[in-house]
Amino acid sequence: MNENLTALIPELALLGAAVIGLLTGSWLPRRRQCAIAVLAVAACAAGLSATAFTLATDREQTVFSHTFAADTATGIGRLVVLAALLLIIGMSTETVRGHARETEYWVLLLLTGAGTLALIGANDLLMLFAAYLLASIPAYALAGFAKDASGTEAALKYYLMGALLGTTMLAGTAVLYAVGHGTLYRELNAALPAAPYGLVAVGLVGVLAGLLFKAGAVPAHFWVPDVTEGAPAPVAAYVTTLPKVGGLIAGYRLLHQALPGSDLNWPLLLAILAAVTMTLGNFAAFFQRSVTRLLAYSTISQVGYLLMALTVATRTDLAQRSLLFYLAAYAATNLGAFAVVTELPRARSLDDYRGLGRHRPGLAAVLVVCLLGLVGTPPTGVFLGKLEVFSATIDGGHTWLAVVAVANTVASLFYYLRWLAPVFTTTAPAPAAVQAALGRWAAVTAYTAAALSLALGIAGQAVLTLADGSLLP
Amino acid sequence: MLSVVTFLPLLVCAVLLILSRVLPDRAYVLIWITAAAVDLALVVVLWAGFDTGGGTQYEQRARWIPSAGVGYHVGVDGLSLPLVALTCLLFLAVAVYSLREHRRVRSYVCLFLFLQTVSTGLFVALDLILFFVFFDLSIVGMFFVIAGWGHGERARAAALKFFLYTFVGSLALLLGFIGLYLAADPHTFDITDLTRAAPLAGRGAYAGLVLLAVGVGLAVKTPTVPFHTWLPPAHTDAPAAGSAILAGVLLKMGTYGFVRIAMPLLPGSWRRYALAVVVVGVVSVVYGALVALAQTDFKRMVAYTSVNHMGYVVLAVGAAGSLAGTDAQARSLAVTGAVTQMVSHGLITGALFLLTGVLYDRGGTYAIDAYSGLAAHTPRFAAATAVAAFASLGIPGFSGFIAEFQIFTGSLASRTTATAIALTGIIVTAALFLTALRRMFLGAARLPPTIPAAGITDLHRHEALPTVALLALATVIGVVPRWLLDVIEPAGRTLAGLVAR
Numbered sequence: 001m002n003e004n005l006t007a008l009i010p011e012l013a014l015l016g017a018a019v020i021g022l023l024t025g026s027w028l029p030r031r032r033q034c035a036i037a038v039l040a041v042a043a044c045a046a047g048l049s050a051t052a053f054t055l056a057t058d059r060e061q062t063v064f065s066h067t068f069a070a071d072t073a074t075g076i077g078r079l080v081v082l083a084a085l086l087l088i089i090g091m092s093t094e095t096v097r098g099h100a101r102e103t104e105y106w107v108l109l110l111l112t113g114a115g116t117l118a119l120i121g122a123n124d125l126l127m128l129f130a131a132y133l134l135a136s137i138p139a140y141a142l143a144g145f146a147k148d149a150s151g152t153e154a155a156l157k158y159y160l161m162g163a164l165l166g167t168t169m170l171a172g173t174a175v176l177y178a179v180g181h182g183t184l185y186r187e188l189n190a191a192l193p194a195a196p197y198g199l200v201a202v203g204l205v206g207v208l209a210g211l212l213f214k215a216g217a218v219p220a221h222f223w224v225p226d227v228t229e230g231a232p233a234p235v236a237a238y239v240t241t242l243p244k245v246g247g248l249i250a251g252y253r254l255l256h257q258a259l260p261g262s263d264l265n266w267p268l269l270l271a272i273l274a275a276v277t278m279t280l281g282n283f284a285a286f287f288q289r290s291v292t293r294l295l296a297y298s299t300i301s302q303v304g305y306l307l308m309a310l311t312v313a314t315r316t317d318l319a320q321r322s323l324l325f326y327l328a329a330y331a332a333t334n335l336g337a338f339a340v341v342t343e344l345p346r347a348r349s350l351d352d353y354r355g356l357g358r359h360r361p362g363l364a365a366v367l368v369v370c371l372l373g374l375v376g377t378p379p380t381g382v383f384l385g386k387l388e389v390f391s392a393t394i395d396g397g398h399t400w401l402a403v404v405a406v407a408n409t410v411a412s413l414f415y416y417l418r419w420l421a422p423v424f425t426t427t428a429p430a431p432a433a434v435q436a437a438l439g440r441w442a443a444v445t446a447y448t449a450a451a452l453s454l455a456l457g458i459a460g461q462a463v464l465t466l467a468d469g470s471l472l473p
Numbered sequence: 474m475l476s477v478v479t480f481l482p483l484l485v486c487a488v489l490l491i492l493s494r495v496l497p498d499r500a501y502v503l504i505w506i507t508a509a510a511v512d513l514a515l516v517v518v519l520w521a522g523f524d525t526g527g528g529t530q531y532e533q534r535a536r537w538i539p540s541a542g543v544g545y546h547v548g549v550d551g552l553s554l555p556l557v558a559l560t561c562l563l564f565l566a567v568a569v570y571s572l573r574e575h576r577r578v579r580s581y582v583c584l585f586l587f588l589q590t591v592s593t594g595l596f597v598a599l600d601l602i603l604f605f606v607f608f609d610l611s612i613v614g615m616f617f618v619i620a621g622w623g624h625g626e627r628a629r630a631a632a633l634k635f636f637l638y639t640f641v642g643s644l645a646l647l648l649g650f651i652g653l654y655l656a657a658d659p660h661t662f663d664i665t666d667l668t669r670a671a672p673l674a675g676r677g678a679y680a681g682l683v684l685l686a687v688g689v690g691l692a693v694k695t696p697t698v699p700f701h702t703w704l705p706p707a708h709t710d711a712p713a714a715g716s717a718i719l720a721g722v723l724l725k726m727g728t729y730g731f732v733r734i735a736m737p738l739l740p741g742s743w744r745r746y747a748l749a750v751v752v753v754g755v756v757s758v759v760y761g762a763l764v765a766l767a768q769t770d771f772k773r774m775v776a777y778t779s780v781n782h783m784g785y786v787v788l789a790v791g792a793a794g795s796l797a798g799t800d801a802q803a804r805s806l807a808v809t810g811a812v813t814q815m816v817s818h819g820l821i822t823g824a825l826f827l828l829t830g831v832l833y834d835r836g837g838t839y840a841i842d843a844y845s846g847l848a849a850h851t852p853r854f855a856a857a858t859a860v861a862a863f864a865s866l867g868i869p870g871f872s873g874f875i876a877e878f879q880i881f882t883g884s885l886a887s888r889t890t891a892t893a894i895a896l897t898g899i900i901v902t903a904a905l906f907l908t909a910l911r912r913m914f915l916g917a918a919r920l921p922p923t924i925p926a927a928g929i930t931d932l933h934r935h936e937a938l939p940t941v942a943l944l945a946l947a948t949v950i951g952v953v954p955r956w957l958l959d960v961i962e963p964a965g966r967t968l969a970g971l972v973a974r
Binding site for chain 1: 536537538539540541577602605606609610613616617620621629633636637640641644645647648651652654655
């Protein structure tokens with residue numbers, strides 16, 4: 001049995017930093033607690049270097065009886081998650097600095113990050129469920145971090161939804177184990193084609209329910225708007241970005257590795273989910289006045305586009321790289337938009353952004369890049385991601401889904417422009433106090449994220465080349 | 474060299490953004506004029522070195538995103554070089570015209586520099602995704618021009634409508650491009666490779682759907698009936714400089730797409746559905762002219778004549794796909810006419826929109842009824858507008874006549890009825906321009922109450938220079954067109970051959 005721990009350096013770095021951080025944080029005076037943030041950054045950097053080394057030297061392998069795969073998808077997923085964690089740490093700095101529970105914040109962030117990494121590499125149903133719990137439970141606590149009324153409500157809603165769908169997922173795991181005589185994807189792949197159709201369907205739907213909850217897709221999306229609005233802005237940025245990366249790569253791996261031979265028509269199920277998710281997210285976002293709610297629904301619609309890649313997971317070679325690239329581009333772009341929201345904590349509604357272009361041209365430029373980026377305007381990363389996802393969908397024989405996605409893209413333009421238009425209005429600007437800036441870190445994060453989003457569009461070849469390797473069974 | 478022409482304005486834009494705000498407003502415009510002039514000079518050099526029979530020239534090809542089949546590939550041929558030159562000339566004209574602009578000048582100049590890069594880039598692009606990138610960015614740039622410098626709150630609604638409509642079009646285009654990409658083996662977005670391979674030849678319904686997607690995308694941008702409804706509000710509420718660029722350059726992106734992408738890449742489907750294209754063209758010609766006739770707003774009227782003029786182009790490209798009852802010479806004549814019409818419309822309508830800007834600047838309204846007897850107060854303005862109007866309705870001696878003559882001659886043999894119907898468009902256009910000229914410039918002097926007591930001022934030098942220059946070039950093309958046709962004709966022949974294969 002391969003028990004090579006060096007394959008798990010990124011996960012271990014985050015877990016180790018969390019444990020060390022929790023212990024040291026208990027003894028540090030409050031003003032020195034930012035040391036834990038430095039520790040977290042160091043852990044992410046170590047993980048990034050280890051991942052880069054793995055990708056550069058082709059050391060793909062499965063470890064611990066094939067329950068965890070450190071392959072291409074894991075590599076790209078790790079890069080995205082760790083880079084996104086760095087951005088989230090950057091934009092959280094001012095929000096939690098000097099807070100009574102600052103250490104806890106960083107530790108929870110590291111733990112849920114480690115859970116997300118485990119989701120990405122999970123090659124076994126039980127591993128998947130353990131990762132689900134590790135990714136979810138710290139996130140519930142983060143959602144209620146501010147201990148105010150809306151945060152508590154958000155955390156409760158998040159928790160109840162997560163507990164319900166987690167149980168469903170466990171039940172699904174049990175059913176698949178029963179019919180497939182194993183939990184490893186390679187065992188399921190061999191056993192499921194011969195298994196009873198109905199039970200496989202029930203089991204798969206159960207497991208997918210948990211992953212859809214992580215991704216915030218319909219019908220498990222009800223927590224998204226409330227958590228995004230109720231939680232502190234950096235936490236909202238976290239819950240709308242990283243769990244999606246984890247849930248979707250885990251879903252892709254499950255469908256691609258465990259179910260390719262099954263005669264279950266899961267592509268149709270996912271196609272319908274994708275279409276409904278993007279449409280519902282878009283329509284709900286149309287007339288939102290609050291920027292966080294608008295972004296929340298926009299992230300739901302983005303999951304719809306991402307699910308298109310899962311729909312054609314086994315039908316085209318383009319699916320994997322389109323999913324991974326879109327995730328990377330989406331993470332950078334979405335975090336950029338949330339960083340602007342974090343930087344302007346008093347601007348809650350669209351009208352509060354009136355005249356921002358004049359007062360803070362830099363942040364306005366970030367908004368232009370990120371919001372038009374989320375629409376899919378070239379030359380941002382999401383454009384290239386959409387191009388790849390649409391190509392994959394059409395190549396996989398779901399042209400109708402690509403047409404639905406195009407229609408939705410047009411519809412989404414409307415609400416993103418509803419936000420952008422006031423930014424460049426010159427008449428009746430919002431009072432300067434409403435647009436008071438939080439600090440330097442959040443602004444720098446916003447600029448970095450926007451630059452990354454553009455860089456992914458212009459020099460996306462680097463990621464696409466990396467993303468082409470195959471999954472390990 | 475082409476990349477320099479394309480990205481020089483963007484470079485200047487970046488420098489202006491990085492420089493602090495210390496420069497006075499006028500300095501920004503002067504920098505812009507210099508940049509546009511240098512860019513035009515570079516294009517003149519390109520034109521001088523262009524071998525008329527040599528196909529695509531000044532090519533540059535670099536790997537960009539090879540695993541997605543996307544490359545950076547630029548080059549010009551007889552179809553694109555005139556449009557590149559038109560773009561640079563129009564932007565220079567608009568820069569001079571904007572010398573007195575005082576509202577947020579730095580952003581204004583940067584936006585137009587950005588738009589110039591985008592427009593030039595679109596015409597030189599030889600990769601579908603590169604084309605698409607510039608196509609989409611042109612929408613973004615123009616959205617901000619209309620929303621930021623248009624006429625009040627209405628402009629924001631018009632800008633949103635413009636963005637939504639043309640964005641729908643661009644995404645339809647993207648679907649079509651993906652269809653082409655997936656059909657090619659190996660998958661590629663390169664226009665030259667796709668032209669050579671014509672991957673969809675003999676793929677009936679699939680090729681038809683791809684053509685439908687590409688065609689709808691381009692038709693929205695052109696615009697043709699029934700996708701034209703974004704155009705009048707966008708033009709009416711845009712600033713004069715924005716309208717001139719929108720009509721002069723951005724509309725050409727649609728028609729250029731037909732000759733660059735739809736015709737050579739999908740020749741079989743283009744021939745099969747040529748009748749539909751011809752019908753759309755003729756309907757645009759007649760409907761555009763009739764609706765323009767009914768307008769009471771001068772700028773709106775000019776906007777609708779754009780629908781009419783672009784209709785001639787669509788008629789011509791449709792006729793170029795109709796093989797029955799015609800020969801290769803007629804079809805290549807139709808293509809040449811279409812490209813000449815694009816250039817001609819850019820020059821004349823660009824000038825007309827700049828002149829309507831002068832009208833709004835003086836009187837604060839575009840309503841034809843508000844003015845009467847203007848010729849007595851503003852003889853130079855009246856003369857320039859009259860010349861532009863006559864040029865626009867296709868009087869011999871101007872570029873419009875050369876273009877429309879070629880279009881009709883080239884289309885008559887294969888599409889006799891359609892061409893005959895389209896000819897009525899010229900008569901209606903003549904009627905509407907003459908009526909508008911008579912009501913605004915002749916008769917008893919009457920001006921809107923908004924004009925100050927000191928009276929109305931005639932064209933300033935910065936307004937006269939660009940309009941007269943554009944009209945002068947239209948006249949030169951009308952009188953001695955050979956230098957332009959020598960460039961377009963070989964490319965037109967090649968394209969007609971590609972469609973017929």
